[in-house]
Amino acid sequence: MPEPAIRFENFSHTYEDGTKAVEDVTFSVSAGESIGLIGHNGSGKTTLFMHIVGILEPDCCVNVCGLPVIKSNLKEIRKKVGYVFQDPRDQLFMSTVAEDVAFGPLNSDMDAHDALHTAEHALESVGLEGFGHRISYHLSGGEMRRAAIATVLAMSPEVIVMDEPSSGLDPRAKRELASLIKGLDCTKLISSHDLDFIRNCTDRIILLNKGKVAAVGTTEEILRDTELLLANGL
């Protein structure tokens, strides 16, 4: 049986102020799957995401691409996992879009010429060809989101985790983003409470409520069950 791309096993996390963010969470994501992580605000989605890339205290109850998330594995894990932040402005910090997208490849010791080529290719794959010279903060919300995804795609990750990628987007930009995500050829874990968006780009859903897994099922199964959604704050 192949190793799951992401596995949480009896995982719990309590913040320093005593807030219990997630409790006894167990689930796994197979390679190539597109999973929606849904739940109300504060249900623990972002906490789980931050543990996948070891932003919060690394924990061996979390396993990514066969590697436990411990300090010595972080470099390797971060090469395999692309993290798209909720606010794209957190992801875009260089002067131009091309520099932002090429930041990862340049840090992987790629030379400037190849990094630029990779950046152009990544921008093309998110429909932003010719945007390289643009100033990142002058982009529209949808373009910024696409650029943020391109920064991750440029690193050819095996797994992409996206924290609320549809927030702040208009319906058209949401549709375009959903079809873009659908076309990405890697394991995807997408958190959102935008159920239409999740319906359009995931195969399976993990429903969180107050830091616990409330339900797991196919996207259609979960989204059809209105009572379940209501009972879990959605």
Added chain:
Amino acid sequence: MHHLHIDRFAGLPSPVHRIDPRVKLITTLAFIIMVVLTPDGFFLSYGLYFAAVLTALFFSNVPASYIFKRSLTIIPFAFAISFFVPFITPGPSLFNIGFGSFSATVTSTGLLKFGSLCSRAFISFFAVITLVSSTRFGDLMWAAGRLGLPAKLSIVVSFMYRYLFIMIDEVSHMILARDLRSHIKRKNPFLIASGGIIGALLVRSFEHAEKLYYAMLLRGYTGFPVTLNSKHIRPLDIVISLLFIGFTAAGMLTGRLFHA
């Protein structure tokens, strides 16, 4: 993040922008050293130095008003540092300033020294602003690293630069939010709101800066500046640099001959 206020003109296509950042950095450092080493009262030399920087500015296509405005920020600092110089430098007395029982004498030598200090500070700062405005910050840090700036120092400078603009960004958002809600008549509403703003600003800037740092870390950031622009020093860069330094040295010699 509006950190491009400094990088705003750094991408212009001009002969000055095309010069390798290492050459520009060394040339500017050499220029500043010569300016600083020029004796007091060599105003002819100062004029020639200023002409040299103005020439560079002209070829950089960066608006002169932008550079002038930014350069003026050094004046209060230069003024504060050299404020007592006219009073404490021995020399022929010019006039007395008295406040009650206190009186101080301004000497002509002191005044000359004061003028010279302010002029040198302004010219040096003008050159630095011209350099920063015609070179991307990332390229500048890369060049400094290549020229031997310790990596840790380069990290400190880079993050100071990034976080400064994160704070500016947060301040502008918070001030806007405050102004939109400050229409109710209250005693010192701005002052009351501003107190809260400072506290919230630190928390918000810290959180935003932390996320940016994570974003960099997750994309392999190791602390060493990276740049997309492949750099190589052209013979023309060396020629331009030598011409600039030569002109500055000639300015210094002219001053010495004039005062001999």
